[in-house]
Amino acid sequence: MRNHWYDNIKGVLVLLVVFGHLLTDVRGAYDDILPKWVYLFLYTFHMPLFIMLSGYFFRENRYLRVIQLFVVYVIWQVILGSWFAFTEGIPLLSLENPALNILTPYWALWYLMAIIIWYVITPYVTQLKGYVLFALLFALLFGFQAESTGFFALRKVIMFYPFFLIGNWMSERNTLNFFELPKRAEQRNRYRIGGFAVFTTLTLGLLASMSFQQEGTFYHIGNLFKFRFAYESAVPEAIWSGPFAFLIVYTVSILMAISFALMIPGRELPVFTRAGKYSLYVYLVHVFLVVAWKAFIPAGFMPTSWLQLLVLFGVAFLIVLVIISPPVVKLLKPLVEIDVRRAQDVKDVKS
Template sequence: KLIMFYPYFLLGNYLSEHEFIRIFEMPKNFKRRMNVRLIGGITFAAVMGFLLFEAWRDTPKEIVDFANAFKHRFPYVEQYDSDALVGVLKHSVIYLLSIAASLGFMMLIPMRRLPLITRAGELSLYVYLLHVFFVMAWRQYVTDAFVPQAWLALLIMIGVALLIVGIIIHPLVVRVLRPLIEIDIRPIVEKQEDLSK
């Protein structure tokens, strides 16, 4: 799973180092600013529209399989029930959709602090590490019969996801868990340096 997510981390690191994010700074000219937002909105809406269409036409099992592809849960051959080359091509489409949706969303966000969105971005490590406990609880206590239709399941899952992120980034939760997640290794490094001298 770590290897599957590595391209996202690598891309993020590369874009940060090369200040690629400056491309998304809104132009001062109103017309140009609206053009950037329009392109971003169309890109994001196209990906979301495709995913909603897939959820609408697919069976619950197909939706789970599609979601697992985005979560990179299984090897290519197992995930797509095909040979490795076809699996790589299908997986490349998953990467492309994910990156297109992310970039489109970034083009919509104003270049200023937005209370919840900025905080969620700054604390994304907390969300990444802690959401799994909520997912495990959901699987344990929520039955398949809870949601009768695929499109309703998608809407409920979006709402639940937003709620989970809201809980995880709450200041009290962050304060309690900061020592476990943001481990300060400086004393260990200093001690190692002292021992090596």
Template sequence: MEIDINVEKHRNYYFDNLKFLLITLVVIGHTIEPLINLYPNVKLIYNFTYSFHMPLFVFISGYFSKDITNDKKSFSRINNILIPYIVFQLLYCIFNIYVLKAENFKTTLVYPYWITWYLLSLFIWNLIVPYFSKVRYCILIAIVISILCGFDDSIGYYLSLSRTITFFPYFLMGYFCEKSHIDVIKKYIRKKYAILGLSIVFMILYLLNVKIDYRWFYGSYSYSQLSSSIACPQYIIRLFTYILAIGMSIFVLALIPGRKLFFTKLGSRTMAVYVFHGFIIKLLIKYNFFDYINSLLSKILIVMLSLLIVILLSSKIINNIAKIIGNPKLIRHINA
């Protein structure tokens, strides 16, 4: 995610606020994930969050990829995504082998580990968008391709193909979105209507909570690998996830404030949070931290812990460490 503004005082606070919200939801989602099969209320929050937060995250990445048509910038951008993917993929592999002591864990670059899928998919999207975007009705075609690929069991974690295909329409939407489009959303969708819209969706998800297989929101499974208690074709369910994500994203875009807030600065360091928070979550799982989460208070504390993780990993020190470990140009490119 990049903002084409160079001076701090002229930063687009709107997108920094949006990025802070999204990365916070990412961390909360990963933090409560070990609990979703134990507590229906946690699953409800998880479903609500996952129904839009990654689609909107990908949308923002596409929004700030408009300079990809410039050959020089394109090569630099792609290179600055691939290198960090390789670095952090290998770091997570080493972490699993020597820290988590995972048995029979294989070091590989073609099967992204957990959260590193996003970097690999981002690399692929940046490779193909200059060509695919020239095709007429490319967004519609990308959605159709995604729906059809759901029938193919062979498309999965390899090179993050399933998620790359599933989330690509959101990247294209962001790529074609102009600031004027977001201005229209903020102008014509009043905050009270956006809140009402999100509340209605929340109630629908509440009523369907038991029937929903949360894995539908992952984008990494074929139809045959997913279950559904809802009486409709599975390709319709995937189409519904697109409609749901787009609608909720519009509501969220309408709600984001454009002024500088106390957390706005943290929104400029989202990539450091993304690449590092996985280490913390996996350590918590290894040492059975979630076995002690069995009350409402402890669940609230989990959310507070997620916020603490975001704040700590958004610090300038961690951001600089991310620059050193990965590629300085990537972090600057995304956080600029």
């Protein structure tokens, strides 16, 4: 039986992923800081929590799962890369077509590539004592490396890996089960109130700290939480402060991620529970729709930024609803839930 709490968390997170991707270009379309602030706010916790949950449910010796994810990745890299090339007027046989660069994940597909790599290396990494601290230290040191490219999504694979290992560490110790739907309503409410208090405090603290910064700082700090750049780009004014800046980012993200999870209800929520169940569908297919949206809709088509945000959130919600609808899920299932066991059975029969 599926756990509604975990599905609800993933359902809310995948909606925020769609919203965040729709919001990317809007930051530069308005003079006020609201879109920049919302964008920064989302990236403080939504991907770290998604990755922590992936680590929480990781199990060793799932080789068929790794093969399945890689096949899914290749298929969608070709589909989405070709769609991007089409919308940008790039020849499909050109090397500029992301579909032909299989080992350089296109846009949001970095996460699928990262999951594949983490699934392969984690059984060996967890043999180390204090493996979370080792991964964190390596990530902080890697920030000095300025030459890494999108090949294998290497920077994000390394920089986000501590979140995956933290989730795995919590799973081994049943840490999340401590919070998971206590039988007594008073306990459930206590956890939710505590999560709300921590999440709100951190959000207000972040907002207060940003009120003293220049407008351009939103871009830099937003990129810190996305782990997109090396220290020389993320903190160019003081590169040696990079590890300390990223250590703060890790701390804030972990606290916000866990406190956010505690606020999510554990009962079945029709849309979000289903969206969590089919979160991989949403994650893959929304890229197709977001690319189409950005190709044909101006970044700032509403008179004010807050109206733009409301419209985009509604569009994101509609995208999720469409993708998780039964007919669409049934249509996409052969491309998302590929049964590699059938190929294995055929191989065993032939041998």
